[in-house]
Amino acid sequence: MALQGGCACGSVRYTLTESPLIVHACHCRDCQRLTGSAFVINLWIEKKFVEALGAAPESFMLKGGSGAPHEVFFCGRCGTYVWSRYHPAPGDALFVRAGTLDDPQAVKPDVHIFTRSKLPWLALPKDTRAFESFYKIDEVWSDDSKQRMRWSRWR
Numbered sequence: 001m002a003l004q005g006g007c008a009c010g011s012v013r014y015t016l017t018e019s020p021l022i023v024h025a026c027h028c029r030d031c032q033r034l035t036g037s038a039f040v041i042n043l044w045i046e047k048k049f050v051e052a053l054g055a056a057p058e059s060f061m062l063k064g065g066s067g068a069p070h071e072v073f074f075c076g077r078c079g080t081y082v083w084s085r086y087h088p089a090p091g092d093a094l095f096v097r098a099g100t101l102d103d104p105q106a107v108k109p110d111v112h113i114f115t116r117s118k119l120p121w122l123a124l125p126k127d128t129r130a131f132e133s134f135y136k137i138d139e140v141w142s143d144d145s146k147q148r149m150r151w152s153r154w155r
């Protein structure tokens, strides 16, 4: 799967050369603020599989909800936020915003997280995997993804 995407003005373009490890719908307050919306859809993928084309995104360092650094990357021209890097997340990985894909239908969330701040009018489908905050990677990730990340190294 080689997905492509970019910012609203077209300066920042990227190709994902591998499928994501997992796709999160995150309902935390930071993601709500950053998107101006109810939640964000993030593709968790190793940095080496994200090929940035065109203009290099600029970045800004935020303090995440846990106090850990959260670096957000955005187009310097139009401000579209294309991905982030959560410093406590294992591996050298980026969280690419699915809304910036040329074909956002190509992915759907594997799991909804931080539903404790989910907006109350939003009802998730019944069979959705959802967690009040974060989850245990052991219990949620596919074996393939655990192996790809050599998860055993991080435990």
Ligand SMILES: [Zn+2]
Binding pocket: 007, 008, 009, 010, 011, 012, 075, 076, 077, 078, 079, 080
């Ligand atoms: Zn742009």
Ligand SMILES: [Zn+2]
Binding pocket: 026, 027, 028, 029, 030, 031, 032, 114
């Ligand atoms: Zn979030």
